[in-house]
Amino acid sequence: MTVTERITAAMVWIIAFAACVFLMAPLVVTILVSFGSSSIFSLPPPGWSMRWYERLLTLRGLASSLGTSVEIAAASTLVSMGLGGLAAIALARGRFAGREAIAAFLTSPLMLPGLVLGIALLQAFRYVGGRDIWLSLLFAHIVITLPYAVRTLYSSLTLFDFSLIDAARTLGCSPTQAIVRVLAPNMAPACLTSAIFAFLASMDNYAVSIFFTNAFTKTLPIQMLNYVEERPDPTIAAISSLLIVLVLIFLLIIERAVGLRRITEV
């Protein structure tokens, strides 16, 4: 290795290390602040306490907004996995024109501003007289979660070797057995990954949800945004820390089931 190469290699590692610190910084800050005793976010905190976690129990609107978010995220993920799974099978196995265009269409909400989508849906729902907030949120969140389901399931189905199904048939499996024993175990990791990412995308969404919430029904990000704007204190950090732990648990599940490296492939 020449000197230049060594210097570049060192630079690459220094920047990568700095990038990791940069990326993790907000999460570490959040967790530190949530255990601090000071109410003005001083870092390092003057002392440690659990008071912000205790306050969570009495915080108005938190439990109901968390409930709404989980319901919407679970229901929209379920519907998206169904619709998206069928579409992915059609795209991967079908022989018809325009498959790439259809895949691009079904995943296009990922590339468009969420706010614009929210406004378009607000106007549409108002036009058809849809007044139910829960249903409006669900319909809107399916549009947000479906791209994740289609993208991941489609790309892993194209990687699956379908001659294995034929092999299973030759070895005496019925069509159902072949699907349950060969295809399903192979697709389980992709299903899990796409479901988790769809769920998290729905849980985190504010740009679309903000148009469908009112004083009584809010999703968690909207409720948190309200807290931040009205009365910023480390209680928000406590909620955030719990969410970080939730995500960490999801990622551990993925790591155990698939390996994190697979996530970057989809």
Next chain:
Amino acid sequence: MNASSSRVDPVALLAAPAILYMLVVFALPMSVLVIRSFSGSSGPTIEAYTSFLGDAFNWRVIGNTLRIAFFTSLVCLLIGYPTAVALARSKGAVQALLLVAIILPLSVGVVVKTFAWQIVLRRDGIVAAFLVATGVWDEPQLLLFTETGLVLGAANVFLPFMILPIYSVLKLINPNLQDAAATLGASPAQRFFRIALPLATPGLFSGTSIVFSLAASMYVIPSLLIGDRFQTLATLTGRAFLLMRDERLGSTTATVLLVLSILIVTVSAWAVRPKGGR
């Protein structure tokens, strides 16, 4: 259309529910939004746009949007490319740690991270303390409510969307190419500019276009990190609908934002299109 497509493949019907859903609940409302911004009391008109673009304030808003998106993409590109290179070169535990550092923040909500940046960017925050300690600043300054602070926060939130597309391209490149070029007498600079960089280009373009469109349409990050004095197309759209109840203005800014995003996606798709015949 070819002859075989006249008979519909039964498997294709499985895609019908998803396509139908997205046509009715996604494509139709989006088209209506765009069409409505062109409708006037007496037939189609571009009056909403001429009045929007005739206002100097709105040009400043468009300028803000593009400038913030540009600097955010630039910061992400400068940090993201070397990080993706490190990720592609690493193995085992180091790679696992890098992946956790990238994917964990990616999966944590944007409100959570932006809230943390509010704390970090304060006058007595970590960044100010760091810059004073290293002698860059003589005394602590407020980074919150500045464009620099906004770019830092946005780059932090969107960095994973830069790293992952570049990494997915880099890991497919045959590492022997570099050695082969070295054997044939290419200098490190030549190898970088004639081999490493051109091969990474599709990843660089797709990462940059994703970050640029995300940064151009972000809403929560500017509203928490810079406030109302600074408007972008997205915050103006949100304000028009949620505070000012001015749907006409909101539809116009939303359409401008939509056109901008589609333009970015199309141009970058065109730039990385597979080139044949050479």
